Amino acid sequence: MPAIHRNPAAQNRTQAHTQACPCSAPRRQLLLCALPALAAALLPLAAQAQPDHWPSRAVRMVVPYTPGGGTDAVARQISERVGTLNKWTVVVDNKPGAGGNIGLDAVAKSAPDGYTFGMGQTANLAINPALLPSMPFNPRTDLIPVALVAAQPTVLVVPQESPWKSVQDLVKAAKADPGGIRQGLASTGTVGHLAGEMLAFKAGIQVLNVPYKGAAPAVTDLLGKQTHYMFGTPQAVYPLLKGGKLRALAVTSAKRLPILPEVPTVAESGYAGFEAVDWKLIVAPKGTPAAIVQKMNTAVNAALQQPAVQQQLQAEGSTALGGSIQDAAQYLLKEQTDWAALIRDAKIRLE
Numbered sequence: 001m002p003a004i005h006r007n008p009a010a011q012n013r014t015q016a017h018t019q020a021c022p023c024s025a026p027r028r029q030l031l032l033c034a035l036p037a038l039a040a041a042l043l044p045l046a047a048q049a050q051p052d053h054w055p056s057r058a059v060r061m062v063v064p065y066t067p068g069g070g071t072d073a074v075a076r077q078i079s080e081r082v083g084t085l086n087k088w089t090v091v092v093d094n095k096p097g098a099g100g101n102i103g104l105d106a107v108a109k110s111a112p113d114g115y116t117f118g119m120g121q122t123a124n125l126a127i128n129p130a131l132l133p134s135m136p137f138n139p140r141t142d143l144i145p146v147a148l149v150a151a152q153p154t155v156l157v158v159p160q161e162s163p164w165k166s167v168q169d170l171v172k173a174a175k176a177d178p179g180g181i182r183q184g185l186a187s188t189g190t191v192g193h194l195a196g197e198m199l200a201f202k203a204g205i206q207v208l209n210v211p212y213k214g215a216a217p218a219v220t221d222l223l224g225k226q227t228h229y230m231f232g233t234p235q236a237v238y239p240l241l242k243g244g245k246l247r248a249l250a251v252t253s254a255k256r257l258p259i260l261p262e263v264p265t266v267a268e269s270g271y272a273g274f275e276a277v278d279w280k281l282i283v284a285p286k287g288t289p290a291a292i293v294q295k296m297n298t299a300v301n302a303a304l305q306q307p308a309v310q311q312q313l314q315a316e317g318s319t320a321l322g323g324s325i326q327d328a329a330q331y332l333l334k335e336q337t338d339w340a341a342l343i344r345d346a347k348i349r350l351e
Helices: 008-020 025-049 070-086 098-108 122-131 167-176 191-203 215-223 234-242 290-304 307-315 325-345
Strands: 059-063 090-094 116-121 143-153 155-159 182-185 208-211 229-232 246-251 277-285
Touching (some): 098 116, 098 122, 098 143, 116 143, 143 325, 167 191, 167 246, 191 229, 215 229, 215 234, 234 246, 277 290, 290 307, 290 325
Parallel strands (some): 059 116, 182 208
Antiparallel strands (some): 155 229, 155 246
């Protein structure tokens, strides 16, 4: 075997470095032994950030409202379809409170690893930021839009015995009695509330808002003639419309509702451009990998194409939306801008 020749000077330098370096040989051995364990600990985190391996566990869909409501129903329907079509596990997590702000705040503060999404909507993403003095999160900077899901208008209704047969009748009565006409609100800060404020602003009328803690008591008092009209969701008022207890004067969407084809839009009733809809839009924490966001967008669009999903949405008075991530971002920005302008120009305040 050939002899191995070492340079004595180089060997001396190496020994001197070993003695001077704080990382002594035993310490270096300890660090080298620890590296495999450290790599093993970091490996799952690295895998989570890799879109090719996503999802490797259950994905959480935060619903910022109680179970059983309209937003919850849509979220569960879409989550179930997304999970079934892609063989993913999508778990709905209800976090209600503060008009939806608590749930979306939890999403905004979650790790941007692709395992937390939220079902946002008009109130907590577009109305609340302009209406409330402060928010626990910033919808424009703390969340990113993933996919539009569906939109649902409100329905302007009066008791069946009301003399009003149109929006013009209501406006005429309100102008004749400023502040004497009472509008029932299922809650403040909702699309129904803001739709009423929009009509009052555009028509130049003054009405008395009567807020309630939910649609059920608001409808009950409307039927009892404690209020004169309200803008209610199709789920809240449609059965009573079919039962002949309420009369619909208009819907707040740009087009007529398939389930109420005979009812005109507010725009058709003399207020061009009037539109107030409760849309649903899936969001994720800022910093979520773009490839994962795209995967979820694609999955949601596929779910919305399912006939059963479209039929269920139509039955409740909603319209499937869908579209690209860019479509969702543009839609959200326009809605935020439009609602902020109305709140500012109409000087809307929570009392």
